[in-house]
Amino acid sequence: MKEKIRIGCGAGFSGDRIEPALILTEKGDLDYLILECLAERTIALAQKRKLQNPDLGYDVLLEKRISGLLPLLLKNKTRLITNMGAANPIAGAKKIIELAKEQGLKVKVAAVFGDDVFSFLSGDEYSLENDIPIYSYGKLVSANAYLGVEAILPALATDVDIIITGRVADPSLFLAPMIYEFGWEVDDFEKMGKGTVLGHLLECAGQITGGYFADPISKPIPDMHILGHPFVDVFKDGHGVISKVEGTGGAITPQTTKEQLLYEVLDPFHYFTPDVIADFSSVKIEEISKNQIQIKGGGGNSKPETYKVSVGYEAGFRGTGEISYAGAHAVERGELAAEIMRLRLKDKIQNLKIDLIGMNSLHPSEFSKESQPYEVRLRVTGMCDSLSLAQEIGEEVEALYTNGPAGGGGARKYVEQVVGVISTLLERDQVKPGIQLFSA
């Protein structure tokens, strides 16, 4: 058993930058690299790609991320754990093998499956959001349980270089190697809580090194253009020191750490993952030197009895149109355009939202009552049952060129098919994860 391991996080969402992970793997002296690439609805969209082609359904950026990382991972003996398998971890593992063969590299990959529980659902399960049966939302397209460390541990016990999963709770990607390397017991909830704190702090990558934090007036952060991603030295007792590669941009400070600790946490005294109900309130954050933050405390004393399941459903079509106004009376002309759009569309589209970007698109109207921007952009968007109706929104906005206020410019229109996501719960014994091994 080791006394200390180093885990880096090279991606915090599906669209994250590629370069920081390359720098982390090249220069970070990592034992493990984690790439966290799944958001709530990413997996539902991936499920649709898999339905069209059973060889797809893994992360669309997998090839781009893995191709560059593979030689570095193997050279430095860094194991990769990633949820880039999305809706199809087995196809993702096969793709990695193919990429390795193209580069003449030998690699072993484990795919973790079992999160896809679509076939186990009847539709009568109740949603956590609105307490109504999930079938009532629309046509269901996917259902994935948030797996915990127990799905990853069997893969760690093999000699694979890469572990690719579908839906796994984000902190579990980090906690699993801690359990494996330190010999922690999974019912040692104090340790599970501490490891979950460290995983949670790292899982959004650049969000602890100054990303989503920087404000040039109140919270300046240096060299944002080369923002580094973080790593953590985890010690056997469960404490950790978070840092980043020398020479990268950004900063890790008690302030960036506090913001990330509470990020997306509903209740800091009871943070639910499949592994533990963790307590974040007792975490101690200490700056031991520049860009080195020591994390102690945190804990937990039980785990949830059920798995959370994300269910995707077809929610209709969202149509959007935009057009801009500038100079004298820009706001008034934008408001006139908004009123024209409301009158032209209100009888066809009930679920319509009309904003003036520059005034009230991000925050409620009252916050900008004293603001007088030089330019504004009208945005009209609505949810429709049909593609053709959704397209009409953008068409009507574009037609403001010749049928609306003076000086309208830069009209754009777009339509997207919307997959909504709701949640439900499943008993633990209904979910049975497994692994499949591949090698090149």
Next chain:
Amino acid sequence: MKKLAEIAHSRAGDKGNILILSLIPFDSNDFDLLVEKVSADLVKNHLKNQVKGTVTRYVLPDLKVMQFTCTDALAGGVTTSLALDAHGKSLSYALLELEI
């Protein structure tokens, strides 16, 4: 009167239709002032046209941070919302507009 932005910072997070806003003083000495002045009711009133549900406040004295968990706050949540900022990521700065 001063805006919260002068003495504190905030990060917004989302879970479904629930908005989570942290409130962290730049200077730990201002923590007690924030606890005294920035109640859940005050935040609910400040964001009443955004937050249709309830606001629950969590106070973490060891870390000297607070958090506000706001239900029915994101027009249905990120996947089906019609909002430009469907996650509500910019709403941390709406909280910081609050004057105390």
